[in-house]
Amino acid sequence: MSTLMDLILWIWFMHAVIAATVQVSTGYAKNNEGQIRDYLLSQVNYSTNDRPVDDSRDSVNVTMGLILFTMMDLNERDQVLTTGCWISLRWQDNRLAWNASDFGNETTVAMYPEEIWTPSIFISNSLDTESMSIASPGRGVLLLTSDGTVSLSTTIVLSTKCSLMVQYFPYDTQLCPLYFFPENQPSEKISLISSSPIDATAKDDNNEWTVVNFTSNNGEYLMPGLTPNNSTxxxxxxxxxxxxxxxxxxxxxxxxxxxxxxxxxxxxxxCLPPDCGERISLGVSMVLGLTVFQLLVADILPTTKGLPILNQYLSRNFMMACLTIPFSLMNIKLAYGDSKVFLLKFSFTRKLFVEYLPRITMVPSYTERIRNVGTNHMNPVQTKEILGNKFESEFPVMPSTHEDNVSKREKDKIEARTVALVMDKLLLFAFLIAFATFSISTIIQFNQNPGVPPYSCKEY
Known part of the structure; x- marks a missing residue:
């Protein structure tokens, strides 16, 4: 009985195995791509660790292409450039070639980076670890053609370091390089060749920056201690x-x-009279306003060795605005001081500041002020005869006559006020001339801007 049961179980097991085998074999048939993949990856002599060269002394030529889709941002403070790019790598691996006629004339097949040998290319000035390596498993699939050409194309958002030159801000032009290096592979092992880039940002320019050109260059960098046998x-x-x-x-x-x-x-x-109460507060308000602009520029621009021309211009204006306050205080003290003005102790300077300069600066002179003050001490009839337009020519007024009606203290005050008003006008002219000089010199400095640098990467 047990023998019969064993036989039945054996027959049932064989039927199950045969049915499963038939089901698996008839479930689907691998297409040409699958057959090619099996054929290539089953090669005994293929290894993902070996470079695809017949002679170990040969170098693998890796051709790189780059398409710039968008220039997202340039952070001036941190000096970080953010761009959206399409990067492609292409190299030859003769071990992965096949006869297309043997596989239904299939000439292209998709492979994964971890299945075959891929060059390790990194961006040396990248600030993002995820975008540093290009040929990583997360980049998608590789395209392999029947002649053994391997191609990798992937989109990537790059955050790279870009050293800015802000001397001519905001009329500045910047050059931001993207450096691509083979990782720990000298040029006799891997030779990286960058093809001409394509700028596709014409319809997607940044609001502040415009991409004026996009160029490429190849070179060799002298790396000390890269290999143990050679010092460089x-x-x-x-x-x-x-x-x-x-x-x-x-x-x-x-x-x-x-x-x-x-x-x-x-x-x-x-321009305000010395007795105006808002004179000092106006100057202080302007200084505070200029301080805000100074802080704004400092917040935008990075800390560099060269001082921007605009920063120099704002600093000069700030210093001149600050100087208006002590000069205003000096003139107020001069106009309402109790002691006699030191400049008026000399006959030449007295005549200059109370007679000649008032006429040049369109300020009432000392004589005119004495005349006006002196008439206030006369009777109404004399005042009318002196100040009336009709009688002024018939009754000329002698300055000495009015000086007799003014006390010495009042004369000193009139002289001091006259000197203060003259100094106000002279300082106004001096500050305006200094402002115009600084503005013209700033414009001249901006005109020395060389503009867009030569469209070449050879020096970088």
């Missing part, structure tokens, strides 16, 4: 240079023009 080795690299030009209109309208207007308003304190 050459490392093949490819570099892509992105030439950017800033649109200055935003900074001109929000930074340069308002700061210049504030500087001119600071000089307007000299």
């Amino acid at each position: 080795s050459l490392l093949s690299y490819g570099v892509y240079c992105l030439f950017l030009q800033r649109d200055p209109s935003y900074y001109i309208s929000t930074l340069v023009i308002p700061s210049s207007v504030l500087s001119l308003l600071a000089f307007a304190t000299f």
Whole structure:
């Protein structure tokens, strides 16, 4: 009985195995791509660790291409460039060639980076570890053609270091390179060749920056201690240079023009009379306003060795606005001081400041002020005869007559006020001339801007 049961179980097991085998074999048949993959990966002599060369002294030529889709951002403070690119790598692996006629004339098959040998290419100035390595498993599939050509194409968002030159901000142009190096492979092992880039950003330019050109270059970098046998080795690299030009209109309208207007308003304190209570507060308000613009520029630009021309311009305006306050205080002290003005102790300077300079600066002279004050001490009939237009020519007024009606203390005050008003006008002219000089020199410095650098990566 047990023998019969064993036989039945054996027959049932064989039927199950045969049915499963038939089901698996008839479930699907591998297409040409699957057959090619099995054929290539089953080769005994293939290893993902071996370079695809017949002679170990030969170098693997890796051709790299780059398409710039968008220039996302350039952070001036951190000096970080963010771009969206399409990167392609191509090399020859004769071990992965096949006869297309043996596989239904199939000439292209998809492979995964971990299945075959791939060059390790990294971006040396990348700030993002995920975008540092290009041929990584997360980049997608490789395309393999029947002649053994392997191609990798992947989209990538790059965050790279870009050293900025902000001397001519906001009329500056920047050059941001992208460096590609084989990882720990000298040029006699891997030779990296960068092809001409393609700029596809014409329809997607950044609001502030414009990509004026995009070029590439190849070279060899002398790397000390790369190999144990040689003290120095050459490392093949490819570099892509992105030439950017800033649109200055935003900074001109929000930074340069308002700061210049504030500087001119600071000089307007000299137009106010010494007894005006808002004179000092106006100067202090303008200084605080210029401080805000200084902080704004400091927050935008990075810390570099060279001082931007615009920063120098704002610093000069800030210093002049600050100087208006002590000069205003000096003139107020001069106009309402109790002691006699030191400059008026000499006959030449007295005549200069109370008679000649008032006429030049259109300030009432000492004689005119004495005349006006002296008439206040006369009777109404004399005042009418002196000040009336009709009688002024018939009754000329002698200055000495009015000086007799003014006390010595009042004369000193009139002299001091006259000198203070003259100094206000002279300081106003001096500050305006200094402002115009600084503005013209700033324009001349900006005109020395060489503009967009030569469209070449050879020097970088």
